[in-house]
Structures are given as C-alpha cells and as structure tokens.
Amino acid sequence: MCGRGWPIRTLVLVVALMVVGLIGLRVIASWATSEQPFVDLSLRAPVPRATPRRGAETAGRSIPKAALHFAVATMVSAQRTFVSYQDLVRLVGEEMGLESHLVLRSSYAQVREALEAGTVDVAFVCTGTYVHARDRGRVELLAQPEFREGLTYRSLLLVPRGSSIQGPDDLGGITMAFSDPESNTGCLVPQAELLRRGHQPTQFLGRIVFTGSHDRSVEAVASGMVDAAAVDALVFQSMLEGNPTLNERVRIAWQSEVFGPPPLVVPTALDPEFKRRLQQVILSLHQKPVARAVLGELGIVRFVKPREEEYESAYQLFTTVHSRLASGARPTRREP
Amino acid sequence: MRPWTLGRLITWGGSARVLVLVLVVGGYASWRVLQATERELQERAKGVARTLAAQVLDPVLTENQLTLVEILRQATKTEPDVRYAFVASSRSRVLAHTFEGGFPVALLEAAVPKLSSPAVPGAEGDPPPAQPSPNSVRFDSSDGPLLDVAVPLFEGQLGWLHVGFSRRQVVAEGRRVTVVLVGAFAVALGLMLWMARAIGRRVGAPLAELGRVASRVPSGGVLPEDFHVEGTAEVRELAQAFATMVADLRQLEAEREATARRMSSTERLAAVGELAAGLAHEVINPLDGVIECVRHLSADPEQSERAKRFLPLARDGLTRIERVMRQMLAFARTPGPAAAEVCHVGELVRGVAGLVQGRLAKRGVELSWAVAGDCSCLCDRQSVEQALLNLILNASDAIEGRPGAKMRLGGQCDDRWVRLTVEDNGSGVPGELREKIFEPFFTTKEPGRGTGLGLTVSRQNLRHCGGDIVLDGSPLGGACFVMLLPKVTDQTGACDREQCPGPTGAAQADSQKGEER
Numbered sequence: 001m002c003g004r005g006w007p008i009r010t011l012v013l014v015v016a017l018m019v020v021g022l023i024g025l026r027v028i029a030s031w032a033t034s035e036q037p038f039v040d041l042s043l044r045a046p047v048p049r050a051t052p053r054r055g056a057e058t059a060g061r062s063i064p065k066a067a068l069h070f071a072v073a074t075m076v077s078a079q080r081t082f083v084s085y086q087d088l089v090r091l092v093g094e095e096m097g098l099e100s101h102l103v104l105r106s107s108y109a110q111v112r113e114a115l116e117a118g119t120v121d122v123a124f125v126c127t128g129t130y131v132h133a134r135d136r137g138r139v140e141l142l143a144q145p146e147f148r149e150g151l152t153y154r155s156l157l158l159v160p161r162g163s164s165i166q167g168p169d170d171l172g173g174i175t176m177a178f179s180d181p182e183s184n185t186g187c188l189v190p191q192a193e194l195l196r197r198g199h200q201p202t203q204f205l206g207r208i209v210f211t212g213s214h215d216r217s218v219e220a221v222a223s224g225m226v227d228a229a230a231v232d233a234l235v236f237q238s239m240l241e242g243n244p245t246l247n248e249r250v251r252i253a254w255q256s257e258v259f260g261p262p263p264l265v266v267p268t269a270l271d272p273e274f275k276r277r278l279q280q281v282i283l284s285l286h287q288k289p290v291a292r293a294v295l296g297e298l299g300i301v302r303f304v305k306p307r308e309e310e311y312e313s314a315y316q317l318f319t320t321v322h323s324r325l326a327s328g329a330r331p332t333r334r335e336p
Numbered sequence: 337m338r339p340w341t342l343g344r345l346i347t348w349g350g351s352a353r354v355l356v357l358v359l360v361v362g363g364y365a366s367w368r369v370l371q372a373t374e375r376e377l378q379e380r381a382k383g384v385a386r387t388l389a390a391q392v393l394d395p396v397l398t399e400n401q402l403t404l405v406e407i408l409r410q411a412t413k414t415e416p417d418v419r420y421a422f423v424a425s426s427r428s429r430v431l432a433h434t435f436e437g438g439f440p441v442a443l444l445e446a447a448v449p450k451l452s453s454p455a456v457p458g459a460e461g462d463p464p465p466a467q468p469s470p471n472s473v474r475f476d477s478s479d480g481p482l483l484d485v486a487v488p489l490f491e492g493q494l495g496w497l498h499v500g501f502s503r504r505q506v507v508a509e510g511r512r513v514t515v516v517l518v519g520a521f522a523v524a525l526g527l528m529l530w531m532a533r534a535i536g537r538r539v540g541a542p543l544a545e546l547g548r549v550a551s552r553v554p555s556g557g558v559l560p561e562d563f564h565v566e567g568t569a570e571v572r573e574l575a576q577a578f579a580t581m582v583a584d585l586r587q588l589e590a591e592r593e594a595t596a597r598r599m600s601s602t603e604r605l606a607a608v609g610e611l612a613a614g615l616a617h618e619v620i621n622p623l624d625g626v627i628e629c630v631r632h633l634s635a636d637p638e639q640s641e642r643a644k645r646f647l648p649l650a651r652d653g654l655t656r657i658e659r660v661m662r663q664m665l666a667f668a669r670t671p672g673p674a675a676a677e678v679c680h681v682g683e684l685v686r687g688v689a690g691l692v693q694g695r696l697a698k699r700g701v702e703l704s705w706a707v708a709g710d711c712s713c714l715c716d717r718q719s720v721e722q723a724l725l726n727l728i729l730n731a732s733d734a735i736e737g738r739p740g741a742k743m744r745l746g747g748q749c750d751d752r753w754v755r756l757t758v759e760d761n762g763s764g765v766p767g768e769l770r771e772k773i774f775e776p777f778f779t780t781k782e783p784g785r786g787t788g789l790g791l792t793v794s795r796q797n798l799r800h801c802g803g804d805i806v807l808d809g810s811p812l813g814g815a816c817f818v819m820l821l822p823k824v825t826d827q828t829g830a831c832d833r834e835q836c837p838g839p840t841g842a843a844q845a846d847s848q849k850g851e852e853r
Binding site: 047083150 | 398443475476478
C-alpha cells in the first residue's frame with residue numbers, strides 16, 4: 001500500500017498544512033494581538049524638577065562651576081535666536097571648558113530677572129534691558145559687540161510700502177507694533193520720540209501691539225496687520241539680507257540716532273575669577289577662525305570691552321520715558 | 337495502509353488544500369489590509385505630532401512650562417486618538433506631559449528604548465545619549481494598544497515630542513480580518529464537506545453497489561438489469577458497460593453449452609459409426625458369399641420359373657445391402673494420408689461431365705459446363721471426383737422429372753481457391769435444412785434411395801485435403817454446391833502449408849460469402 005505513494009503524500013500534506021497554518025496564524029496574530037512590550041501607564045511617579053541653578057545665595061563664592069548658562073534675549077523670535085546663537089554659546093562653553101546651555105526666555109524682563117537672580121551666568125541683552133537693570137546694580141557690562149561696517153544699532157519706524165505715514169507725527173490713531181516693553185529700539189526710542197514731539201503715546205496712538213520680537217514686528221508690518229512698527233535696524237538689516245523682497249512691502253518712515261549696541265552683561269554677583277576668564281574668552285573669540293565665522297553670521301566683527309558712555313543716551317531716554325509715563329499713562333502690554 | 341474512500345479523500349485532501357489556499361491568500365490579504373490601516377494611522381499620527389511639535393518649539397526654547405503643558409493638553413482634547421503627549425529633553429528628562437498625578441516611568445523606556453536611565457532629572461554631567469532612532473514604537477498598555485510617535489525638536493537638540501495614539505482601531509481591524517478569515521475557511525470547509533457528501537452519494541455509493549453486484553457474477557444469477565444504479569454520467573456508463581459485459585457472458589455461456597451438447601452428440605455418432613463399421617464388416621464377408629451363390633444360381637440354365645422370378649429380386653436387394661455396407665465402411669474409416677496430387681480444374685470438370693452426360697440425358701436433364709481460367713488444385717483426385725459425382729447425382733435426383741431440368745458445372749479460380757460448382761434449377765434447399773444436409777444419415781430422398789452419407793463423406797474427404805463443401809444459392813433458381821480446393825501456384829504441386837488456409841476457416845469464409853449471395 002505504501003508503495004502507491006499517495007498516503008505518504010497525504011501525510012506530508014497534513015504536516016505542511018500544519019506548518020503553513022501555524023505560520024499564517026502567527027503572522028495574523030502578530031498583527032492583530034501584537035506581541036509587544038506592555039507598559040503600565042497607571043504606575044506614575046512625580047517628575048523631578050531640574051537641578052536648581054546657582055542662585056543669588058551662592059553668589060560670590062568660588063564654587064567650581066559645572067556648566068555655563070548663557071542667556072540671549074529674544075530680540076528675534078525664540079526659534080531664530082536658538083538657530084543664530086547656539087553655535088556662539090557652544091563655542092564660548094568649549095573655550096571655558098564647560099558644558100554650555102543656551103537659555104531663552106519669552107520676554108526681555110524674564111532674562112533680566114534671571115540675571116538678577118543669578119540663574120544665568122551671562123546674557124546677550126537688549127540695550128533697553130541693560131538700562132532697565134542698571135539702577136538696581138545687580139547687572140554689569142561684560143563686553144559689547146562691534147558690528148561690521150554698515151550695521152548700526154538704531155530704531156527704525158517701518159510702515160507698509162504704500163502707507164502715507166512719513167514720520168512719527170503721522171502715527172496718530174494708527175495701530176502700532178512694539179517688540180517688547182523693555183526693548184530700546186522697539187519701544188523706548190519711539191515712545192521717547194513721540195514724547196519729545198509732544199504726543200502722549202498711549203493717547204496719540206490708536207492701538208499698541210507687543211509682538212515679542214523685532215522680526216515679528218517686521219512681519220506684522222509687511223503683512224499689513226499693523227500700520228507701523230518700531231524695530232531694531234540690526235534685525236531689519238539681517239532680515240533684508242535673507243529676504244530682499246521685503247523692501248517691496250515695507251518702507252522706513254523714520255530712523256533714530258545710533259545707540260550703544262546690545263551688550264553682554266553678567267550678574268554683579270558672578271565670581272570675579274569666572275567673570276575674568278569669561279571676558280577673556282569672549283574678547284578673544286575673533287582670533288579663532290571658527291569663532292570668527294560664527295560671529296560673522298551674526299554680523300559681529302568682534303567683542304570689545306564695554307564703553308559705558310555709549311549707553312548713557314539710552315539710559316537718559318529710559319529715565320525720561322519712565323518718569324513721564326509713570327506720572328501719565330505708561331503703555332500697558334497688550335497681546336497681539 | 338488501506339486506501340482512502342473517495343469521500344474521505346475529497347474531505348481531507350480538499351479541506352487541506354482549501355485551508356492552505358485560505359491561509360495563503362487570506363493571510364496575504366489580511367496582512368495588506370492591516371498594513372494599510374497601520375500605515376494610515378502612522379501617517380495621521382506623524383502629521384498630528386509634527387503640527388504639535390511646531391507649536392511646542394517656542395515654549396520649549398523659552399522653558400515656558402505652563403504654555404507647554406497647556407498646548408499638550410489641548411492636543412489630547414482636540415485629537416480623538418491622542419492618549420498622551422510629553423516632551424523629553426535630549427537627556428530623556430521629561431519636560432512636560434499630560435498625565436495626571438505623575439509620569440509613568442515605564443513609558444520612557446518603552447517609547448525611547450535606546451535610552452537606559454530615563455526619568456532621572458537631567459544631570460548636567462551625563463554624557464549626551466545617542467539620538468533615538470525609531471520615531472514610532474508600538475506597545476500594549478493599561479490604556480490599550482498604543483503607537484508612540486516621536487518627533488525631534490530642532491533635530492533632537494531640544495529633545496523629542498512624544499505623542500501616544502490609540503491603536504484600538506488597528507487591533508479591531510485585525511480581529512475583524514481574522515474573523516473573516518476563519519469564517520471564509522469555515523464556509524469553504526462546509527462546501528468541501530457538502531461536495532464530498534454529494535460526490536459520495538452520486539459516485540462513491542453507486543460504485544460500491546456496482547462492486548457488490550459484480551462480485552456476485554461468478555456465482556451466477558446476475559442479470560444485466562441488476563447493474564442499474566443512479567449516479568453521474570460516468571457511473572451510468574460504467575454500469576451500462578457492466579450490463580453489456582454480463583449479457584455477453586450469458587450468451588457465450590449459452591453457446592458453450594450448445595457446443596458441449598453438440599460434442600456429446602458427435603461423440604455418440606462416432607460410437608454409432610464405429611459400431612456400424614464393425615457391423616458392416618461382419619455383414620459384408622458373408623454377404624459376398626451369398627451374392628456369389630445367387631450369381632451361380634442365376635447362371636443355372638435350368639432354373640425354375642420361380643427362381644427366374646425371385647433370384648433377380650434377391651440379387652438387387654443383396655447388391656443394395658452391399659452398397660450401403662460399403663458406404664458405411666467408407667464413412668467410418670479413419671482418413672489416412674491424402675494421396676494429394678495436382679489436378680487441373682478443366683480436366684476434372686470435363687472428365688466428370690463426360691462420365692455423367694449420357695446418364696443425365698437419359699433422365700431428361702440438360703447438362704452444361706464451363707471452366708474459367710487455367711488453374712490447378714492440390715487434392716486426392718479420386719475423392720474429389722467421387723464428391724463431384726455425388727453432388728451431380730444428388731442434383732439429378734432433385735430435378736429429375738421436372739420439365740426443362742438444367743444442371744451446370746463450373747470451374748473458377750481466384751488468388752487462393754479453386755471453386756468447383758454444381759448448380760441446378762430445382763427448388764433449392766430450404767433454409768432450415770442448409771446445415772442438416774451435411775449431417776450423417778440425413779437425406780431428403782425417398783426411403784431406400786439414399787443412405788444420408790454421401791454429402792457427409794464428401795465434405796469429410798475435402799476437408800481432409802484442405803478444402804470444403806458449402807451450399808450457396810444458384811442463379812438458375814435451385815441449389816448451388818461449391819467445392820473449395822486450395823489453389824496451386826506452380827506446376828510442381830508444392831503447396832506451402834502456411835499458405836493453405838485451414839478447411840474450417842475457408843469453409844466459414846466461403847459459407848458466409850454464399851449466404852451473402
């Protein structure tokens with residue numbers, strides 16, 4: 001009987017059937033029921049907070065630092081700031097032999113508060129922030145940038161290309177964009193100019209919008225969302241280089257005098273030795289080809305020792321505006 | 337091992353094939369369906385995660401915890417499939433999440449498998465870990481099957497946004513496909529069983545019934561009608577073939593029995609023949625003496641009137657007895673080796689015709705003869721002439737006294753045979769007697785005129801030398817007896833036995849021809 005063959009074939013068929021069946025079920029089961037790791041989402045634990053950074057209570061003591069916390073005020077949006085400054089911060093950290101952290105905050109005031117609290121070691125801030133903090137004596141200049149030829153730090157009054165606004169006197173009743181309440185070129189300078197011309201900003205302007213950064217103010221004007229904006233000339237110049245067609249949509253209606261550029265500042269409580277080393281590193285950055293390229297991307301030729309007198313005009317502007325508005329109507333923050 | 341029945345073979349073999357087919361085709365189709373569903377979920381999940389990642393970038397950069405959590409929670413509320421969202425730093429420190437009452441520690445290990453020490457707050461001194469390579473991970477959880485999609489924030493420099501999507505839809509689809517697959521197999525299996533049952537009823541059972549009936553054939557009593565079964569066309573054809581075969585067998589059996597009966601009769605006749613031969617031998621010797629005595633008495637010139645009157649009668653009677661006895665001896669004699677010689681057909685016909693012409697003329701029979709062709713046959717001349725004479729005298733007896741009685745002798749040849757024919761214009765031989773006339777002691781003549789052995793002896797002698805005698809119809813209207821003799825192809829008379837057909841075959845062939853005529 002076995003010589004006939006077909007019972008053996010049947011046996012083989014049955015075995016093959018079982019194998020194929022098992023494989024098929026295995027494949028289907030692996031998709032359907034998925035033999036995958038099990039995670040019990042009900043077992044939860046509080047997430048530990050980050051290690052508190054060196055604060056004011058530890059200031060002044062010579063404790064070996066593990067990392068460099070380098071804050072940059074978001075004069076442009078946080079994402080652009082991160083992209084633009086991460087290499088600079090990393091380079092400084094490497095030169096210091098420390099791990100570096102780029103610290104960003106959503107407003108100039110938060111950066112200033114971090115500086116004053118000592119939770120950051122160094123910060124690239126707006127001139128306005130520095131003059132805000134200067135009186136309280138918790139912040140001091142470390143260095144200031146020298147921009148390449150053609151770049152100046154001043155305030156520009158930007159209006160849409162077809163706008164009839166020719167100067168600050170034409171701003172009556174319009175929607176005006178400021179970048180940050182502590183911004184020098186984006187808020188203090190235009191307010192001071194309006195005051196100088198006899199206009200109470202909060203009353204003269206129709207509506208004030210704080211965009212949070214200069215690039216957003218430029219975009220607000222270019223898109224027609226606002227009638228005018230006060231912006232940093234450095235930022236506008238940088239944006240023009242990236243997008244020349246911007247000129248077709250906006251126009252400079254007025255520009256201020258030149259002010260002391262946004263400086264590098266440190267908490268006054270910072271360890272002097274650390275501060276000295278930090279200043280030494282920053283002032284010599286331009287001597288290294290890699291660092292020179294990084295600085296070049298920011299339009300900076302080099303950092304030099306701070307010249308306090310260059311910030312005097314901005315400080316005077318701040319005190320004037322502060323005193324005039326304190327008695328009258330200081331512009332309150334209004335979200336866009 | 338016993339071979340399987342047809343139904344079992346179809347049931348198991350068919351089911352196995354169907355299972356393989358369903359598994360292969362169904363498995364592939366299921367795999368494609370599930371893959372498409374999974375891919376669709378992944379694409380949708382990645383789209384949602386990317387959109388969310390763009391929203392959380394600023395809060396992550398500025399460490400705005402409240403805004404970050406708010407954005408994540410908003411996503412879990414607006415997107416129906418989103419079960420959780422969290423942001424982990426590049427060091428696997430959870431920056432923000434949507435879980436209430438703490439973060440599930442095991443999730444970080446499952447979602448970011450390459451990172452070994454998760455959930456530990458970002459120790460500043462830790463070496464930077466490798467970037468997590470998978471951007472989507474599947475796992476089961478207490479909240480059901482989940483798909484974790486991870487989107488890098490600034491190429492992972494800021495960490496990763498993880499969004500957990502429910503995979504219940506995919507799993508449900510998988511189960512549905514499995515149910516369909518099992519259902520399809522069950523239906524196919526059912527169809528196979530139904531088909532096996534139908535085939536078993538229409539083919540298997542009728543075949544078994546045919547087998548049972550066929551097994552009873554040797555014991556007899558099976559009629560062709562017994563093979564009537566219901567089934568498919570093939571089964572019916574087989575049954576019909578069986579019925580035809582059984583009918584043929586029954587006919588053959590009947591013929592065999594008839595042959596046996598004939599054999600028995602022949603044997604009886606042979607015994608009678610031997611007895612008659614012995615009797616004839618015993619009678620002939622004294623008979624010769626008695627005849628001699630009667631001849632002497634008849635030769636006496638002084639015989640009385642009574643002697644003159646009765647002695648001729650006695651002599652005629654004794655002569656008849658002698659003739660009958662000698663014919664009986666000739667019939668019973670075992671044929672010896674034939675004295676075969678080459679005989680020219682024309683000579684044979686003309687010789688015999690000349691011999692009987694005068695006698696037939698006296699009887700009022702007109703004799704004619706014709707020979708076509710110049711050919712010869714191999715035969716015992718004396719036996720052939722005797723047989724020819726016998727046929728002529730029989731024909732003469734049949735037509736004698738009829739007005740216009742005619743007889744015709746003929747001689748023709750073909751490639752193999754010489755045919756000598758004796759035709760008359762008598763009434764012919766009735767159909768029922770066509771075979772009987774060749775049997776011994778059968779005669780249609782009046783009692784006392786024929787012995788019934790002439791044709792029998794003539795056929796026996798011709799068959800002995802490779803020929804035969806058959807009866808045919810005559811164009812003259814009466815009987816036509818045909819003597820078949822093997823033709824000689826050269827004058828030396830050498831006849832190759834292999835070329836000469838057996839007498840029976842030749843006789844049958846020509847008998848058939850005669851009947852056709």
